[in-house]
Amino acid sequence: xxxANGIIIAGVHSSSGKTAVTCMILAALVQRGLRVQPxxxxxxxxxxxxxxxxxxxxxxxxxxxxxxxxENVEREAAMHTEGRLGVxxxxxxxxxxxxxxxxxxxxxxxxxQLDWPVILVLPSGKAGRSLVATLRGFIAEAGANRIVGVIxxxxxxxxxxxxxxxxxxxxxxxxxxxxxxxxTLHWPERHLGLQASQERELPSRFELAQLAEKYLDLAGLLxxxxxxxxxxxxxxxxxxxxxxxLARDQxxxxxxxxxxxxxxxxxxxxxxxxxxxxxALPSDLDGLLFGGGFPEIFANQLAQNKSLRMExxxxxxxxxxxxxxxxxxxxxxxxLVTSDGKNFPMTGVIPGAVEMTPRLHHFxxxxxxxxxxxxxxxxxxxxxxxxxxRAEKELANLWNVRRKRIGxxxxxxxxxxxxxxxxxxLHFASxxxxxxxxxxxxxxxxxx
Numbered sequence: 001x002x003x004a005n006g007i008i009i010a011g012v013h014s015s016s017g018k019t020a021v022t023c024m025i026l027a028a029l030v031q032r033g034l035r036v037q038p039x040x041x042x043x044x045x046x047x048x049x050x051x052x053x054x055x056x057x058x059x060x061x062x063x064x065x066x067x068x069x070x071e072n073v074e075r076e077a078a079m080h081t082e083g084r085l086g087v088x089x090x091x092x093x094x095x096x097x098x099x100x101x102x103x104x105x106x107x108x109x110x111x112x113q114l115d116w117p118v119i120l121v122l123p124s125g126k127a128g129r130s131l132v133a134t135l136r137g138f139i140a141e142a143g144a145n146r147i148v149g150v151i152x153x154x155x156x157x158x159x160x161x162x163x164x165x166x167x168x169x170x171x172x173x174x175x176x177x178x179x180x181x182x183x184t185l186h187w188p189e190r191h192l193g194l195q196a197s198q199e200r201e202l203p204s205r206f207e208l209a210q211l212a213e214k215y216l217d218l219a220g221l222l223x224x225x226x227x228x229x230x231x232x233x234x235x236x237x238x239x240x241x242x243x244x245x246l247a248r249d250q251x252x253x254x255x256x257x258x259x260x261x262x263x264x265x266x267x268x269x270x271x272x273x274x275x276x277x278x279x280a281l282p283s284d285l286d287g288l289l290f291g292g293g294f295p296e297i298f299a300n301q302l303a304q305n306k307s308l309r310m311e312x313x314x315x316x317x318x319x320x321x322x323x324x325x326x327x328x329x330x331x332x333x334x335x336l337v338t339s340d341g342k343n344f345p346m347t348g349v350i351p352g353a354v355e356m357t358p359r360l361h362h363f364x365x366x367x368x369x370x371x372x373x374x375x376x377x378x379x380x381x382x383x384x385x386x387x388x389x390r391a392e393k394e395l396a397n398l399w400n401v402r403r404k405r406i407g408x409x410x411x412x413x414x415x416x417x418x419x420x421x422x423x424x425x426l427h428f429a430s431x432x433x434x435x436x437x438x439x440x441x442x443x444x445x446x447x448x
Contacts, residue, residue, distance in 0.1 A: 003226040006039070006077065006086020008118045009151075010094040010107045012134065016123045017153040019047050020185040021177075022089040025221065027054040027205045028212035029085060035228060037084035039063050039077070041107045042091035043365075043382040043425060045254035045292060050187075051089065054205050059257045063088065063114075066098065066105055066365050066404070067380050067427040068258075070113060076258060077114055083229050086116070094120065095141060098365050098405055105365065108142060117148040117224050119176060125154035129167045136171060148224060151216065152178040177216035184211065240269035242286035244439065249274035251302060252327055254292030254425075259435075262428040263289075266441040275331065279307045287321040287439045288312070290328025292425065295346075296356050296387070299336050303344040313347040321418040321438050322349075326385055329414070329421040330354045333389065350414050350421055352391030361388055365404040368412070368424050379431035381424035389414075389423075398422055 009025065011018045022038070029036050038051035038060035048060030061080055063073050077086065090107030097105030103112070111118050120138060122131060139147050150173055155161040161178035168175060179185070184203045212218060244263060248255070252275060260270060270289075271282040276298055281288075295302055302309070316322050316332070324332055334348045337355040346354075362383045370377035381401075389396075398413025401424060413422035420438050428435050435441060 003224060004114075004116045005081040005226055006037075006088055006114065006116045007221065007224055008041075008088045008090055008107060008111050008114075008116050009121060010090035010111075010118050011092070011121045012123065012138065013093040013096075016093075016121050017179070017185070018089050018121050019050055020187060021121050021151055021153065021179070022047075022087060023050055023054045024185075024208050024212040024216065025218075026051060026087055027208035028216070028218055029087070029222075030054065030056045030205060031209035032218075035084045037061070037080045037086050039080075039086060039088035040091070041088060041110050042105070043067060043384070044091060045256075047089055049253065050202070051087075053202055054208060055087075056205075058084070061257050063110055064427070065109060065113065067382065067425075067430065069380075069430050072258075072427070072429050073110070073113060081228075085225050085228055088114075088116065090118075094118065094138060108146075111142075111146060118142065118146055119149045119151060119221070119224075120147050121151050121153050123154055124152040124160075124164060124178075125156060125181070127164065131164060132167050132171065135168065135173065139171065139173065147173065149174045149176040149220065151176050154181050155179065156181075174217070174220055176220050179211075179215045182211065184208070239267065240264075241267040241442075242269070242439065243271050243282070243284055244268045244287040244289055245282050245285045246270045246272045247275050247288070247290045247328065247331075248272045249276045250293075251276055251295045251298040252291050252293040252331070254325070254327065256425075256427060259426075259428045262432065263435065263439070263441075266436070266439075268439065268441070275305065275308055275312075276301050277305075279305065281308065281311050281315065285315075285320065287323070288315070290322070290324040290331060292326035292328065295327045295330050296336060296338050299338050299342075299344040302331065302336075302346065309345070309347045313349050316347075316349050316417065316419055319417045321440075322420070323435065323438055324419070324421040325425050326383075326423050329389065329423060330387060332419075332421055349416065349419065350389070350391075351395055352389060354387050354389050356387050359386070361385055362401075362403065362410075362423065366424060367402045367404060368422070368426075369400050369402070377433070379426055379434065381426050381431070383423050383425070385423050 009022045040048045051060035103109040155178045332349040333354040335353045339356040396411040398415045401412040402409045
């Protein structure tokens with residue numbers, strides 16, 4: 001395979017160490033003075049937060065063929081690897097996706113679409129020669145020249161690493177690193193994956209870069225990448241003609257950067273505020289945007305900020321356009337019931353309570369359709385939430401949602417005046433009619 005614009009860090013399954021390895025690589029490349037662009041495969045809001053911490057604050061971007069479509073994925077990747085080296089972290093295992101019998105929705109599908117080489121992270125703590133059989137199967141399934149290297153993770157020592165290297169050698173796949181257990185790389189998990197990076201202290205970029213220099217073959221890795229140009233094209237947006245308040249803090253931070261770009265390109269100025277800290281909304285707003293996050297973790301603090309809750313309620317009830325996804329829907333409900341059974345008042349715009357649950361609900365890709373179900377009113381989305389809106393069956397009135405894989409349907413979301421509140425996450429460039437209609441955007445100036 002010829003040098004590419006980017007590389008893909010994939011795993012054999014979830015929790016194989018992909019995020020830590022990706023962050024090590026990003027940190028090391030930045031410390032060497034190279035410009036990087038991190039990406040995350042699939043619908044993930046948490047891992048990109050880690051990437052951005054180690055990429056000199058370059059915002060990590062999601063690439064998702066179901067949500068975005070092939071053209072948008074290729075454009076997003078090409079646009080943001082101009083002048084930068086792309087490093088894409090995969091989702092789950094390399095072949096895990098939305099279809100149990102094909103690559104659809106998987107990291108492998110993205111690798112084929114982008115024609116980027118794959119480096120496979122192999123959990124190796126208790127592995128012996130049997131690891132070779134696993135690797136041989138992955139190589140055969142991926143096809144020739146797709147998997148171009150492996151990184152052994154959690155090796156028990158140098159002799160163990162040497163043993164595995166010798167066992168792997170007949171396959172002709174370079175071992176681009178071996179990483180022993182390390183407290184610095186032990187990052188706690190939560191029900192949606194890793195604990196959000198905004199909520200904990202992380203090792204410095206220098207620390208991770210030092211680990212990468214010690215345990216990874218960075219020269220071998222860089223040989224897979226095409227040299228970058230000196231200049232990074234400037235991003236230009238239309239002159240703002242409306243102000244949208246963007247809820248962003250530890251409780252609300254699940255945003256696709258491409259969605260924010262879409263709004264900026266349509267002439268929106270995004271004015272950040274904190275539902276946790278701010279006592280009032282920014283002035284002169286034309287709309288509100290509440291993304292997902294972990295409002296349940298900060299339920300008491302959100303409830304204590306009564307002045308902002310009441311202002312949000314009054315503004316929406318007065319007709320201020322508001323787009324709310326998942327955690328945003330939870331905040332706009334009458335109350336939030338946490339996993340320990342405690343009740344916390346929220347804004348009260350949406351009738352009924354949202355209750356945290358021990359299991360995921362409606363997890364995966366979906367199709368969301370408005371009432372007329374015309375071709376222009378069916379949008380690709382996804383859901384993942386450990387909560388339920390208790391009044392959904394009685395009061396859901398936004399649209400019909402059909403799960404992509406199993407086909408089950410339900411009425412979902414809540415519409416009131418200019419409120420769009422839903423558990424479904426959308427990609428605006430492929431579902432622009434929703435944002436355009438809600439915020440009165442000008443479609444002719446939308447350029448993404």
